[in-house]
Amino acid sequence: MDWTALEAIDQLCARVYIGLRDDRLRSDDVVELACLLLDWGRYEPAVEEVVARRPEEIGPQRLRELAEQLLEGTAFLPDFRLAPERLVLLEQALATVAADLPPSWSGSTARLVPMSDSSPLDYKVELTGGRMHGNGLRTVDAEDLTSALIAVADHVQEGVMEFDWRVWPVCPVHHLGLHPVADGGTAVWQCRLGPHAVAAVGSLPPAARHDDGPRARGGREDRHARRRPSSGTGGQRGQSLPTPLE
Numbered sequence: 001m002d003w004t005a006l007e008a009i010d011q012l013c014a015r016v017y018i019g020l021r022d023d024r025l026r027s028d029d030v031v032e033l034a035c036l037l038l039d040w041g042r043y044e045p046a047v048e049e050v051v052a053r054r055p056e057e058i059g060p061q062r063l064r065e066l067a068e069q070l071l072e073g074t075a076f077l078p079d080f081r082l083a084p085e086r087l088v089l090l091e092q093a094l095a096t097v098a099a100d101l102p103p104s105w106s107g108s109t110a111r112l113v114p115m116s117d118s119s120p121l122d123y124k125v126e127l128t129g130g131r132m133h134g135n136g137l138r139t140v141d142a143e144d145l146t147s148a149l150i151a152v153a154d155h156v157q158e159g160v161m162e163f164d165w166r167v168w169p170v171c172p173v174h175h176l177g178l179h180p181v182a183d184g185g186t187a188v189w190q191c192r193l194g195p196h197a198v199a200a201v202g203s204l205p206p207a208a209r210h211d212d213g214p215r216a217r218g219g220r221e222d223r224h225a226r227r228r229p230s231s232g233t234g235g236q237r238g239q240s241l242p243t244p245l246e
């Protein structure tokens with residue numbers, strides 16, 4: 001398969017994505033995408049069903065499901081040019097998260113900026129003239145407002161802790177670091193002792209926002225080592241050291 005064919009698949013994925021999002025999915029696009037994927041040697045059930053049946057037989061609801069499965073199968077990720085609504089979600093999330101900043105950061109200007117000129121599709125949070133940085137936010141981080149709040153809170157937390165070398169935010173009861181998680185569809189700051197939710201993201205009480213958190217044990221690398229076991233099924237928990245963040 002050459003680059004031209006891959007580009008054609010990418011363009012069709014983009015059209016199908018927009019069709020799904022704007023509720024104007026064209027069956028021709030779905031069929032063409034399935035045919036290209038078949039040429040590429042992809043024989044997933046969704047590809048075969050689209051190719052084998054006429055769109056009239058499939059019906060609009062089933063066509064949507066199949067189109068979603070085709071996009072999943074290609075691991076298609078829209079960029080912010082294609083999905084500007086996701087950047088809007090990240091901006092809303094940032095405005096909410098900014099309310100939780102420690103007092104020493106209050107008055108900061110918070111905005112999203114492209115990671116770099118060469119990679120305008122990843123964004124990062126910038127506070128007060130570039131005081132913080134992070135690993136970048138992508139469209140996959142903003143599938144809905146809850147996921148955007150969690151991603152931005154995590155991103156801001158990492159930047160603030162790297163700058164201040166203090167654990168933030170902190171559970172007022174247990175004095176442990178909090179982590180942004182989804183709880184019943186709401187983004188909350190959670191303390192792992194219990195665990196218990198301290199507050200919704202954006203509504204931290206002053207006692208959790210203060211600047212006197214315990215010293216962070218290390219910089220970026222330590223923090224990532226701690227986060228990895230909790231964010232997936234990697235099973236590395238046994239390797240992580242107990243720290244104020246755990």
Ligand SMILES: [Zn+2]
Pocket residue numbers: 171172173174175176191192193196
């Ligand atoms: Zn607690």
